[in-house]
Every structure is written in C-alpha cells, then in structure tokens.
Amino acid sequence: MARSAQIDVAVRFSETDLMGVAHHAAWVTWLEMGRLALIDGSGLPYTEIARTHHLTVVSVSLRIRRPLVFGDVACITTVLDRVGSRKVRFAYELHHRDSGVLVGTGATEHVCVDLEGRSSRLPDRVVAALRREPAPP
Structure with a gap:
C-alpha cells in the first residue's frame, strides 16, 4: 500500500481571480x-530533512477539471508515487x-539536493x- 495523506483546504478569497474562481497558482500551493x-x-518531518537536504521541485503538472x-x-489526497535514489514523485x-466530485489532479517530481544545491542521493x-508502511487507522 502506497503512503498517502489527506487534508482539507478551504478556498480563501485572496486565492480567487477576477472570474471568482481559485487561481491556478493557489492549486500549486x-x-x-x-x-x-x-x-x-x-515520522520524519520536512523540517528535519531540511537540516541537511531539500526536495527541489523540478516538475509540476496540474489538471483543473472543475473550478x-x-x-x-477541497479534499486533497496525496500519494507517494515513486521513490528513486535521487528523485521522489507525488501524485494528487x-x-x-x-x-465528492473530482476537481483536479496533479503530480510533482522532486530532486534531492544538499544545502549547497548539488544533486544528492x-x-x-x-x-x-x-517507504515505511503507514500505521493502521
């Protein structure tokens, strides 16, 4: 079973555009x-990872199906799609x-870099x- 997480995000007024819909930049956030x-x-918060490495975004794809x-x-489900030696991919x-209507899908790919910005394992x-199996609910 792939690691996943679910969160709810309310659309704020400041995230809408002139048409009154959530701006695409908000979706990336x-x-x-x-x-x-x-x-x-x-079990390993990003703040801990960031002491020695960063997961730099190298690719973002987003399909907005409904505004x-x-x-x-929005209920956002994030799934760990792939973990390689230097790259991680998440699907959303x-x-x-x-x-319950599907309003959007996306994916991001990240390369691990050290604190000097060099590619790293x-x-x-x-x-x-x-990769750790999530604890049962």
Whole structure:
C-alpha cells in the first residue's frame, strides 16, 4: 500500500481571480500543503530533512477539471508515487469535499539536493521514512 495523506483546504478569497474562481497558482500551493502533510506523517518531518537536504521541485503538472470558488473546501489526497535514489514523485487528487466530485489532479517530481544545491542521493533515513508502511487507522 502506497503512503498517502489527506487534508482539507478551504478556498480563501485572496486565492480567487477576477472570474471568482481559485487561481491556478493557489492549486500549486495546495499540492505543497498535501505533500508536506504526507512527508510530516511519515515520522520524519520536512523540517528535519531540511537540516541537511531539500526536495527541489523540478516538475509540476496540474489538471483543473472543475473550478473552485471562495468558500469551497477541497479534499486533497496525496500519494507517494515513486521513490528513486535521487528523485521522489507525488501524485494528487483534489475532490470537492461536499459533492465528492473530482476537481483536479496533479503530480510533482522532486530532486534531492544538499544545502549547497548539488544533486544528492536521498538520505537513507528519508527513503526509509517514506517507504515505511503507514500505521493502521
């Protein structure tokens, strides 16, 4: 079973555009929130990882299927898609919390870098935490 995390995010007025819908840049921020919830839930918070390494975003894909407006709540499911020696990929599904309708999908790919910004292997402790089976609910 792949590691996953779920969070709810309410669309803030400041995240909407002139058309009254959530701006696409807000969606990318929500992906980050979901990703950090997954990483922090692995037992090794990102703040600990960041002491020696960073997971630099090298690719973002986002498909907005239905708009969200101020006050809507999105349920974001983040799944650890792949863990390689230097790269990590996360996949995302966003559903309208009240209706359950799929409103968006996305993926991000990250390369591990050291504090000087050089590509690095993922530390063993990070790989172990991400691959660890989640505790049963």
